[in-house]
Amino acid sequence: MTLKGEGKGPLPPLLAQYVELRERYPDYLVLFQVGDFYETFGEDAERLARAINITLTHKTSKDFVTPMAGIPVRSADSYLEKLLAQNICVAIADQLESPADADGLVRRDVTQLITPGTVTDDKLLRPDATYLAAVATGEGYGLALLDLSTGEFRGTQLYSKAALFDELRRYRPAELLLAPELHAQESFREGCCERFSVMVTRGRFDESEAQGALAGHFGALPTGLDTAALLRAAGAVLSYARHTQRGKLPQVTRFVRYDPSAYMQLGETALATLEVFRTAHAALGEGGRTLLSILDATRTAPGRRLLQAWLRHPLLDRELIEARLGAVEAFVQDGVLRREVRKALFKMHDLERLASKLVTERANARDLCALARSLALVPELRRLLGARGERALAALGERLRVPEGVCERVGAALVDDPPLKITEGGLIRSGFDRELDGLRARAEDARAWIAALEAEERAATGIPTLKIGFNGVFGYYLEVTRPYLERVPPSYRAVQTLKDRQRYVRDDLREREREILRFEAAAKGREYEVFGLLRGELAAAADAVRDLGAALAELDVYSALAEVAAEGRFCRPxxxxxxxxxxxxxxxxxxxxxxxxxxxxxxxxxxxxxxxxxxxxxxxxxxxxxxxxxxxxxxxxxxxxxxxxxxxxxxxxxxxxxxxxxxxxxxxxxxxxxxxxxxxxxxxxxxxxxxxxxxxxxxxxxxxxxxxxxxxxxxxxxxxxxxxxxxxxxxxxxxxxxxxxxxxxxxxxxxxxxxxxxxxxxxxxxxxxxxxxxxxxxxGVPAKVLARARALLEGLEATRNDQAKGVVDALLAVDVSRLSPLEALQLLYELQDRARGLAPQPT
Missing domain, CATH: 3.40.50.300 (P-loop containing nucleotide triphosphate hydrolases)
Incomplete structure (x- = not known):
């Protein structure tokens, strides 16, 4: 990459570091951390400024001037959301060390790759499924779909472009990888962009690479990948996701081959016409008047995603349909049950995504507390379902199984309201970890010594206004007001003079302060270590949490459909x-x-x-x-x-x-x-x-x-x-x-x-x-236009009636038995000309 700018000589070290990272990630907008800001330079700065409407400035050094634009680190999420909405992929290059600890230029490297189809951050994710899709050709089309937030990985083989577009319309992926043979077709590529408002990306679709990537991830090649097109698509989507996630995809545990013909087929045109997911006027702000919006009385994000999945693929199996209807009917008939279940579901967190966060080590302390609170609601839901006795609800209740020991372990380890950051301490309860308790005790002992020092020094010096304070510049200090300055002992060392008081430090006070800082830092480090062990321990329950989340989603959809049915006076078909x-x-x-x-x-x-x-x-x-x-x-x-x-x-x-x-x-x-x-x-x-x-x-x-x-x-x-x-x-x-x-x-x-x-x-x-x-x-057509139209209509109808009557009269006047073959043919031609405009006759 050549950095756009003016000047001669080599680039300043900071810009050279930026260019090096930019060359490693040519398809991404690199947000380069410089202190409290993420900066961009050159053409990237111009692109960022246009995309999010911020002011463009310039980076100036002795020999070089280049455009510069940046965003605050603390509010980056809101800007990232805008960039992703414009299908701009972002590489986050963070500082890897404190400027105070750096030997020269601060080390920086890309820590996150964020694309529309690979978002995993809660602040950027929407409640609906976010699919990364890939399409390859070979005896039709192979389509693979991956939702990184839940680990859902599925695919199918399709045999026409119309069938492919139908599936893309159903799933509406956020990002679409196209095999080289398709990416090279401009009409196909641009058609996908416009038709589905999707970001189209080129992926790696080599068949042998795909086979190696899939077998390496799952331990063996998954079943169902029996066509070259589907194998290439599945491998491409997995490889691309692993690249953006720095090689880690533990939440993806299986691949599911599905067959669209096993469900009612709703083509691209039918989905649009019936306004199942989007209205014809969605661009005008009327996107809420859809079938989904009317049915969506769900209380949880997994429930909403499942409802969308059901609408994408209505069933053909009558037995399965009746089973669903039986569960909905039970909730329709029992309003109290429905209300209590929905009340509990409203407090439930997104267990499917929490399970993925556990295994990818992205869960924070609040996530674990949310998990424990959600699991604590499940026994009451089981009791409510079991009390009804219906087979459909009883079977669903049996699937509501809480992973053993998770609630107890989280409750024992974490405070009730932990902070958002897991590196700043304040997460782990006292009594959970002996080593942590010891570090905290030693820090507390030092604080107690400082607290006692104030009373001791007042007594020793006879200064009644003496007090001990703390700030970020001087740390702990002794403060004496001006009337008592002559009583200050020689061991006090002045550090700050104010209008009416003086601040001092003492060697023993400094030593205690260093102890506090040392023990607090050690305690924070131990807390982080203990939390990591706890999270790793709970990761073993991720599959059970995910299965529980799927069952709760089903329960949510049944109760939501029942709520809609009861309020809308729907009947069971x-x-x-x-x-x-x-x-x-x-x-x-x-x-x-x-x-x-x-x-x-x-x-x-x-x-x-x-x-x-x-x-x-x-x-x-x-x-x-x-x-x-x-x-x-x-x-x-x-x-x-x-x-x-x-x-x-x-x-x-x-x-x-x-x-x-x-x-x-x-x-x-x-x-x-x-x-x-x-x-x-x-x-x-x-x-x-x-x-x-x-x-x-x-x-x-x-x-x-x-x-x-x-x-x-x-x-x-x-x-x-x-x-x-x-x-x-x-x-x-x-x-x-x-x-x-x-x-x-x-x-x-x-x-x-x-x-x-x-x-x-x-x-x-x-x-x-x-x-x-x-x-x-x-x-509101003008009256003069209507009057003229009425006159024309009367004339046209009269002419047509006259033509029809004339044709009939001419036909009835002919003695067919006296016509020669040539005369009959001539008469037929004449009648046909006169009959122009009359209704066509069926063949």
Whole structure:
């Protein structure tokens, strides 16, 4: 690295040391400790100043001037958070010795590497899982995910880019490592950055290196790494994490291979459309109105993370779903139990992350006290669950096992409210360690001697105002006010003169002070040593603590889903082999913020294509989405917002709702719509729930209508999927008489004197009209525009009716038996030209 600046000659030693560290970590912003500040120089200083909006200054020496910017060490966390939010990786270069002890330049070295995906500091971590992900190719894509804060390490093999993007959308990693073959593809790399707001990094993906790293870490190559792509991805993510953590990953104890096809598939589009984790308007500050936000009544961070995991992967196994529902129902029925359990969980700390901090030696004294307090709550939770007798709760209660001796050991060793720093003393109780007690006693004896000295010297000198004080400059001193200065003994040595008093020291006082300092320093060192031994001893319980944390997270989710169900009047769903019946269903998010009209939905294998018509703003899209959300909730094991819900188990939910483009990818709104439609037509099965809204609106009326008509026919005839099809093409309502499983529904609305009234009620049959002009009026379109539109509409409808009547009249007037083949063909061409604009006929 060449340091940006002006001047001639060699760099000053401090800047040379900075440059040397900067060259070792070229991909990081190096924060270089100089006393109470972390400094940066040259281009890094300009980058830091821009990123966190601080003043840029200059480092000036005899021969060199360079830009400089810094942040206070004591408030570094707040600035680090801003840097990570901008995907800036940071290397912390700390002073390794006191300037007073240094022989020349203070030794400095990088002590921490901090990247968005490898954060472990509590002050920088969010409660949600923070994933570091890696992707490699080879017979598809290998995806590996690692959360360093808990040690969760998992991966899967995927066979299409769409499936990969679906998983990345579910997990939303904070940092993504790409194999060289993918990193070299600018469109893929930039697409990941923009699509998932993720920092993309180049990693080490050599297959033999990956195998060695994994086998070396686990003792043997984990099972499940049976493809080259997944092996490379898992090895890359592990190696990168070990690099940033200085080679230590004791919290990562196993690798889990998972299969997305074992769960309900929620594609990238469906997750976005249904607003499961993020709203379409999250950038406008409305990120809280999501399905997750409505369900998240959890009391602990592990509970919230588990709820997110359940929403990422709804179940397909009916037995597992029913087991979850049974636990939720027990809490719904017993409000007292639910309240008491939730009260205890609220006091519970994040045991999953505490377990990781134990084995990585990052736990401080407060963490150990938090662990002990949390474990002390568990017996009461077991008692509460055991008193109910339900099998689901009893089984969960059996998993709430407290590691033996942890609470007692922490209680005996640590004071009730220990300080944050573990190097400054004040951590260990008296009586826990004999050596520490001895050091403290000797320091206390010296203090007692000093305390007694004041009374003794007053008596010996006859100075009634004499007192002993202490400050950081002179240490202990004897202080005498001015009227008694003539009585001061010769053995007192003056060290400070004030306006009305004099301060002195004595050799024996200095000796006692040195004793106190020596014994206090030794005591602090011993406390740190004792704490380290205690922490190391408790690390053996880390796996048990982690397992307990997982069980408590499950308990938290059950009680949270029950709380939501009880407050929202949700019902327990049941499952069928094909029938779908939702009585008085509601949208779980919309009903929280607006008055809501419940609606019914009935479908079956013989009635599985519903054509929904009605005006804009009447609630068609809401009706579609609430049906999918009810199915999704049921399959995570949650009660659902309805009076009654009987559902088949869906393997996948597809959505094509709303208008969006992909300008960066060169795709128009219509192209995006057709791509999503193509995916649905190619992949939907009888176990799919398909939501379609306004297919074909991005092109001409006739092209769009033809596409919508053909798509509906194909879905009904070829896929067997359950389809909810909202449309403004009234011509599609003719499908009810043409396709066996098609049925018309409409959302009620009525034009009254005061304007258009929406009833938001879904009723059988087609809508009477589109009410497009009425909705435009409600939106504030100028009256002159509306009047002109109405006149044009009347003319278009009259022309179309005349055309249709003319075609029919011409056809009826012909005596077909007298036409030659050539005349019949000519007549057919003429009628076809006149029929342009009429509804397409099914093939």
């Amino acid at each position: 049941t499952f069928s082999e094909g029938a779908l019946e939702i009585r008085a269903g509601r949208h779980p998010v919309v009903e929280r913020f607006h008055p809501f009209i419940p609606n019914d939905l009935t479908m079956s294998p013989s009635e599985r294509l519903l054509i929904l018509t009605g005006p804009n703003m009447s609630g068609k899209s809401t009706y579609l989405r609430q049906s999918a959300l009810i199915a999704l909730l049921a399959q995570i094991g949650s009660f659902v917002p309805a009076e009654r819900a009987v559902l088949p188990l869906f393997e996948r939910i597809y959505t094509r709702i709303g208008a969006s483009d992909d300008i960066a990818g060169g795709r128009s709104t219509f192209m995006v719509e057709m791509s999503e439609l193509a995916t649905i037509l190619q992949n939907a099965t009888p176990k799919s729930l398909v939501l379609l809204d306004e297919i074909g609106r991005g092109t001409s009326t006739f092209d769009g209508l033809a596409l919508a008509w053909a798509a509906a026919e194909y879905l009904e005839a070829r896929t067997g999927a359950y389809v909810l099809f909202a449309t403004h093409y009234f011509e599609l309502t003719a499908l009810e008489g043409r396709l066996a499983s098609a049925r018309n529904l409409h959302v009620a609305a009525k034009e009254e004197a005061g304007g258009l009234t929406f009833y938001h009620q879904v009723l059988p049959g087609p809508a009477s009209k589109a009410y497009g002009l009425e909705v435009a009026k409600l939106a």
